[in-house]
Amino acid sequence: MNISVSRRGFLKGSAAGATALFVGVNAKGVLAAGSSAAANTDLNPFVKIDADGVVTVIIKHFEMGQGTTTGLTTLVAEEIDANWDSVKTDFAPADDVRYKNLFFGAQGTGGSTSIANSFMQYREAGAAARDLLVRAAAQSWGVDASTISVENGVISSGGNSGHFGEFVAIAATLDAVEKPTIKTPDQFKLIGNEKLHRKDNHGKTTGTAIFAMDVNLPGMIYAAIMHSPKFGGTVVSFDDSAAKDVGGFIAAQVLPNKAGVVAFGKNTWSAFQARDALSVEWDFSVAETRSTDALIAAHQALLDEKPEFEIGHEITTENVAPLIEGASKTIEADFTFPYLAHASMESLNCTIEPTDFGVRVHDGCQFPTITRPTVAAILGLKPEQVEIKTLYAGGSFGRRANPTADYNAEAAMAFAVSGKKVPVKLVWSREDDMKGGYYRAMSAHRAKIGLDADGKIVGWDHRLAIKSIMKGTSFEGMMVRDGVDATSVEGVSESLYAIPNQAIGLTDFHNPVPVLWWRSVGHTHTAYAMETLMDMVAAESGQDPIELRLSMLDAAQPNQARMIEAIKHVREISGWKEGDKRGFACHFSFNTCVAVVADVSVDDTSVHINKLFMAVECGVAVNPDVIRAQMEGGAGYGLTAILRNQITLTDGEVDQYNFPDYELLRNPEMPEVEVAIVPSNGAPTGVGEPGLPPTGPAVANAIFAQTGTRILDLPMTKAGFDFV
Amino acid sequence: MQYQLKINGESRTVDVEPGTPLLWVLRDELELTGTKFGCGVAYCGACTVHVDGYPTRSCQTFVEDAVDSEITTIEGATDKVAKAVQAAWQEKDVVQCGWCQSGQIMSAIGLLTENPNPTDEEIKDYMYGNACRCVTYVRINEAIKLASEKLEA
Secondary structure (H helix, E strand, O other), rough: OEEEEOOOOOOOOOOOOOOOOOEEEOOOOOOOOOOHHHOOOOOOOOEEEEEOOEEEOOOOOOOOOEEEEEEEEHHHHHHHHOHHHEEEEEEEOOOOOOOOOOOOOOOOOOOOOOHHHHHHHHHHHHHHHHHHHHHHHHHEEEEEEHHOEEEEEEEEEEEEEEHHHHHHHHOOOOOOOOOOOOHHHHOOOOOOOOOOOOOOOOHHHHHOOEEEHHOOOOEEEEEEEEEEEEEOOOEEEOOOOOOOHHEEEEEEOOOOOOEEEEEOOOHHHHHHHHOOEEEEEEEEEOOOOHHHHHHHHHHHHHHHOOOHHHHHHHOOOHHHHHHHHOOEEEEEEEEEOOEOOOOOOOEEEEEEEEEOOOEEEEEEEEOHHHHHHHHHHHHHHHHHHEEEOOOOOOOOOOOOOOOOOOHHHHHHHHHHHHHOOOOOOEEOHHHHHHHHOOEEOOOEEEEEEEEOOOOOOEEEEEEEOOOOOOOOOOOOOEEOOOOEHHHHHHHOOOOOOOOOOOOEEEEEOOOOOOOOOOOOOOOHHEEEEHHHHHHHHHHHHHHHHHHHHHHHOOOHHHHHHHHHHHHHHHHHHHOOOOOOOOEEEEEEEOOOEEEEEEEEEEEOEEEEEEEEEEEEEEEOOOOOOHHHHHHHHHHHHHHHHHHOOEEEEEOOOOOOOOHHHOOOOOOHOEEEEEEOOOOOOOOOOOOOOOOHHHHHHHHHHHHHHHHHHOOEEEEEEHHOOOOO | OEEEEEEOOOEEEEEEEOHHHEEHHHHHHHHOOOOOOOOOOOOOOOOOOEEEEEEEEEHHOOOOOHHHHHHHOOHOOHHHHHHHHHHHHHHHHOOOOOOOOHHHHHHHHHHHOOOOOOOOOHHHHHHHOOOOOOHHHHHHHHHHHHHHHHOOO
């Protein structure tokens, strides 16, 4: 990495006149964000140290609760030996060069990559800052740098000591080393420290943390949009005469793309009221007009035909068929999965403010790399005229990262038709958020597995029908290979198990309902199918579910070895025994291995989840408590979905309105969770998503163990179960 | 129309339409944005404030019905119980996205004010109405226990 140093303050808010030390990556002449004359030479840093000694870590990712703010701060504070309690954080501006996600090549958060991609980068930035401060102190005291030690934000040598801020003026005149020395794991004080508290704790417990929806600007007006009740509908005409009776109503306009009508009001409430009073005539000629049952049947019908794509080229659904037909025993299973809404607690919203240079977008911005050019194109601006002000996001689960930047685009269109004179805040009501599409895709799986007389798998035919997330988006080139959207089949196609003769067939479903990644993406359904099938194999062949998995993993393969460790850890903490009536599942996703044992009680059709045991192998644990929290949260988010959540359509219209008909998991329903983190010195891997995929099938397998019922159609309420 | 409200011990005058929910008066008119919008139908608890000391859903409280009451929002939650709850939340690292947490905390303050030493079941029952999409419930319950212990000590 190329580290450079600058005393020029790009970040707004650094004290005027006072010298501050910035450390970040050099863009080598590539334009930085902003349009000031200094943009060429300015530095967008990772670390800023002010004259008062306060260290600010610049977070290139956004914070939706996953803990990245705390994680990136840990990496810098560790290497610089800062005092944890005096380190502050700030969100980075849009900058695809310096603030890119090193795994994406552009600025964005997703795929449980924030710590994994930043691990060396932020540590090296911290180490470079430390080295500069040490050399500055050496120069200032006239001592050799090797005599200097740094601890808790204090630099000392013999009788000399001082805080970081005392040396920033000199440090900012020095050249950073290109490859700073970073710590070895035995030197870690903060990485792996159980006692570090989250950096967003104070703001989020006192009501002072500012989220996107909390933005209030002088002269701001509020916008609410009437969307088409059917996906793909467009506005023919509208009548706002009833809206004119709403106090605080300002005006209504058709969006330039005809996808809706925006109502402006003097506050959120008046905008909502006015929007609700609009009468709109729609053109549904290309809209989805089917109901859920017909959509499920249409997915299943695709499974009856030859798959559109074969994932493996040697083993195909065609040549695996005779192996399965000739088997002693066969297992057959048809799975269906519903549409799911992300339903973040902070509904979607975005504020656009006119500035001297263009506009400022206030957003819990997950993909600045998409939001910026999208907003710029709608407003006829250059991307560099669009400033992104990233604020806390009240959840996302994937929804705020959209290749179409849909709600940012809507805010830009609303701002455009408002006349572009005053800030416009677009707010989606809960109903807008629930009915707004970009759901976890509906899908159908069909599997046929052949077992020999000894219960060994001889052939596995696995077919999926699902709408592609990536096709038709700017991500298609990166994520679609030979016609296959990797996110449609991930989790089946990259299973760690040594499955002999596994054929995977995929057929794309096409319809106007927009779909999107939803916490753990394809793994939301593939893990459920795979781990239910593995449990079926175990039951049919009379094997212990854990022993079966272990027999299909090879300790000589690194990721399989990691999974073996996770399985052994969860077996230990759960006290799993032969003939156990609990459920087991494990899954590899986002380069992380998670194994789960679910303890449930079933009374007739009433299910109570008593406890979840989880073991995670995610490389080095940067913030163990954040990892535990993500396992708890991922499990809980997954539970709600498998138990009772579904978005259904009647004649193309979404049936659900709000939380009463899309019931989130409630406090008394959340089981106790015990998490074991497998010790590792490997590079850190994802934790935001991997807790979710194995939790659902572990519960399903527990229900089977107790009742003999396999639940293949989700949510589980469709099978007559309820959860108490 | 003008309304005079008593919020966090101060008298505030707002000019809004009759029937405007207190939630939007707080957030849009008074810039007290610690109180959050979650569902608008009093079903998730994100908008919980105290009205005359009782946890109340501000999204279903009309401004005209709040004029004679003492309203406390998260910004004004500064009494002994509030401090203990917030400290416990920080100690247990409860928050994730944080959007529901003002409401969770206002409910928890209500619980401990009413019942300083709740059982596990009483905590779960009382907190049922506050939804958390990040599913931080395990820690919420631990934090309430901790705050209760600190207050009792």
